[in-house]
Amino acid sequence: MPWPSRKRDKGAAADKKEPDAKIAKTEEEAPDKEEEEKSTKPPAGSSKSGWKNWKKAKESDSGGEESKITYCHWLLKSEPESRLEKGVDVKFSIDDLKAQPNQTTFWDGVRNYQARNFLRAMKLGQQAFFYHSNCKEPGIVGIVKIVKEAYPDHTQFDQKDPHYDSTSRKENPKWSMVDVQFVRMTKRFIPLSEIKAHHLAHKADGGPLKNMMLFTRQRLSIQPLTAEEFDFILSLEEEKPH
Numbered sequence: 344m345p346w347p348s349r350k351r352d353k354g355a356a357a358d359k360k361e362p363d364a365k366i367a368k369t370e371e372e373a374p375d376k377e378e379e380e381k382s383t384k385p386p387a388g389s390s391k392s393g394w395k396n397w398k399k400a401k402e403s404d405s406g407g408e409e410s411k412i413t414y415c416h417w418l419l420k421s422e423p424e425s426r427l428e429k430g431v432d433v434k435f436s437i438d439d440l441k442a443q444p445n446q447t448t449f450w451d452g453v454r455n456y457q458a459r460n461f462l463r464a465m466k467l468g469q470q471a472f473f474y475h476s477n478c479k480e481p482g483i484v485g486i487v488k489i490v491k492e493a494y495p496d497h498t499q500f501d502q503k504d505p506h507y508d509s510t511s512r513k514e515n516p517k518w519s520m521v522d523v524q525f526v527r528m529t530k531r532f533i534p535l536s537e538i539k540a541h542h543l544a545h546k547a548d549g550g551p552l553k554n555m556m557l558f559t560r561q562r563l564s565i566q567p568l569t570a571e572e573f574d575f576i577l578s579l580e581e582e583k584p585h
Contacts, residue, residue: 414567417461417471418557419450419487419523424478429505437473437485437528446525447490451498452506454518458565462519463493470526472568472576482534483576491522530580537584538576551575 423436433452440448453459466489473485495516498504511517538557545553551571556563568576 413569414464415466415469415570416568416573417465417469417489418474418483418566418568419471420474420476420564420566422477423475426477431505433505436475437525440473440487440523440525447522449491449496449520449522451496451520453496453520453565454506454508455563455565457560458563459517459519461563461565461567462521464567465489465492465521467492470573471523472529472573473525476564480532480534482532482536482538483529484532485528486526487523488526489521490524493519493521496520529577531584533576533579534584537579541575541579 421435421437422433423438425432425434427433440446450462453462469489471487471489472483473487474483475481495513496506496518498506499508499511499516499518500513501507506518508517535557538552538555541550542552542555542558545551551569552575555568555572556566560566
């Protein structure tokens with residue numbers, strides 16, 4: 344295992360806007376930097392126009408019928424910059440994933456029950472955004488797919504691993520992981536600030552990102568996405584950054 348327990352631990356640490364930003368230990372212990380960022384709304388009409396154009400295209404494809412709210416895509420947070428946790432570097436970027444055999448790895452180290460339950464809900468072939476977090480500029484860098492559904496996370500039984508859990512039993516493991524495989528890089532980096540600008544606009548006009556968990560449950564390292572959320576964010580890679 345080249346990078347032991349390299350994924351996100353209990354909850355996603357606060358994304359750093361500055362290099363010396365403090366790292367919260369768990370989801371509940373401190374506000375998230377993503378929430379604290381004071382991203383302003385986009386210039387009048389910029390996000391709404393994008394949302395309306397996207398909605399028009401989707402309605403053309405679906406005959407105007409709105410999709411049911413279901414989660415079939417995901418967002419996975421991982422840290423691209425070195426950070427020691429109990430003496431182990433938990434850094435794991437999308438380039439690290441691409442360097443793995445068959446560009447595939449297990450997504451271990453999740454120690455939050457809701458995030459674990461999301462892992463257990465993942466289905467073979469579903470796609471997820473690979474999100475760089477707790478770094479100078481957080482955001483979406485690529486797409487991965489689920490190639491093995493949830494099974495016990497072996498790091499919970501490894502006393503040398505920073506995510507060892509002495510209360511977990513092999514006959515009834517508490518924690519799970521999935522295997523993911525690199526699909527592709529996004530056509531451009533999609534920063535958190537840009538996604539947040541659309542989220543704020545959509546809260547006002549009812550766009551697809553209005554309830555995006557990246558802003559309603561910021562601390563979670565594993566987050567579900569609706570088809571509408573995934574498709575809208577994917578459409579942003581075709582646009583020039585604001």
